[in-house]
Amino acid sequence: MNKKLNNMMENKWWQEIAVVLFSFTVYTLKNDWMLFSSFISILMGIFFYCILYMHAQFNRFFILPVLFKSKRPLTYVFLTLVAVFLFSIVLYQITSLSMFRNCHLYQNSHQRSYIYQLASVLGTLVCILSPIIVFKFYRINKKQTDETLLFNQMQLNSLKGQLNPHFLFNTFNTLYGISLEFPERTPDLIMKVSQLMRYQLESNNKQCVSLEEELEFINSYIQLEKERVGYRCDITYDCKIDNENAYKVSPMLLIAFIENAFKHGTCAIEKCYVRIIITVENGLLHLHVVNSIPKKTDVVSTKIGLKNTIERLNLIYGKEYKLDIQEDKNTYIADLKIQLKKFV
Template sequence: MKWKIENVLDNKWEQEIAVFLFAFTLFAVKNDWIIFRSFQAVLPGIVYFLMLYSHSQFNRFFVLPILFKQHKVVLYILLTGVIAFAYSIALHQVVVHWISESSSLAKFSHQMSYPYQLASVVGNMLCVLGPIAFLKFYSQHKKQSEETLLLNKMQLNSLRSQLNPHFLFNTFNTLYGISLEYPERTPDLIMKVSQLMRYQLESNDRQYVTLADEIAFIDSYIQLEKERVGYRCEIVYDCQIDDAYLYKISPMLLIGFVENAFKHGAGTIESCYVRIAISVKDSKLHLHIVNSIPKKKKEVVSTKIGLKNTRERLDLLYPNHTLDLREQDQTYTVDLKLELKKSAHCAC
């Protein structure tokens, strides 16, 4: 079995082994164990280290919870000091009566003093508790991140399940309106609608699609609207993208704003317009939509899901986006800016 860093960070027992080896290595280097050539000379050092390590583990499992669970800082400090002092006394006896006689670990007089033993106890405790605290923080942070990602995924799935029937509802309303005025064009338009539906279904289980696919979808929708209201409504569409296959985007993320512009901007017999501009440069997408607002508004059938849905998805997927919605002087403006992710060879 390969021992990888990822395993140590995720496996409890491998974490314990790694921390033990880390503390033991520091202890061995500190005492220059390379000079020992027999097990009898090393054995006292092993016993000495195990005593230091047992103190660190005792503090970890029995004293540290007083700080983390009961939040009693003063009590923790007092107990830590008392226990460390007691261990240093025990270690002093072991060093004086055994290690100094059978090993060269205590070569100098200061190594047999109480302050030296106390410093060894505290130093080893920090060497053990430090990595353990780091690993615990990493584990909690990773767990929290995974829970956040899972929650976001559930929210996105819920939003997209709402968006599918919403888009279907609006598209068939458009198709119905065209069939009443131009029944001879209905078969071709049904084919266009089927293409839109196919894209919707194919992208339903994908978190991202290429920007090229999403733009093609928007193009088709705008063409459908031109068939419906192009004879009485000024429709301007400008798309400037450096490389649409270079980026990926959440499917059907922009269509809500486009739908809304046609629903409210072209739903009148008055002079009306819908102007849409999409540009992408250096991974930054800019969507700018301006549509007219009729002086005499007629009742527009709306499920009130589209824009709310889109805004929630933007908050989840692109938290650093900027969205400005303004209504003034019979004009409604959408200005959206967000940072796109690069596609991995179009495999989204």
């Protein structure tokens, strides 16, 4: 039902019908049509309304473009007043004809005056033109909104297409490193990696997943990294959520910050650490990631994953997130806050 109503609201012809019905109702109430007992009076009323409607359409198609396209407001006001003046004279002359003596329309003396006809032309112009302009801007805004959403979705799909191979590359590098040092663990680790890949593939076509699913994915990835570098790196992971099932989040949005911490914080034999803290309270997700920076490193960073994630944050959350990145000689800190939305 709501979909049909929305389609009617967006349809140009239904909008035109709504404008005609609205203005015609106002016109009939203004002239007390409920007192008319003559069929001729009703026909004459429709005839007068058609003249008023023609005047409004004349303004719409010939004068209004002067305002919107040529952007000359003073010229538009002048031409509108001239048209109102001319059409009101036409109406005044018609009401003076003998054919109106036998109908109940415009019988009062003030209704036959020129001032009354001038007010009718001007009032009907406002009643017809105002909703037409409102509907026009509604259609323009709806089109622009749809185009923006489509463009954003295309950008998101493109970013996901870049981010997922980046994640795959890092994950297989992790698996390769473990298999060299601990070949007996390889079968079990392959199973864990396959679970990560399954989540990645299944969530790829989803705009949102439950926070619980995303946190399980992050936890699995951290456990994989612990298998790889846990013996020489101090890894801390703390997660406190007030209600995991209540919130939704864009899939694989947080993993780039965690990947980045392991990639750069564990690339040296020297003492290193990675600390990850995730909290959610009243819908506010707070991700705090800290990692050590080795003195010498051969890791070349393209920062593709981090760059794409920031662009996704801008597209999805706009002003509803805050990212603070700090870096010195020994420490790299990523602090992210996102206002999550609840599942409907």
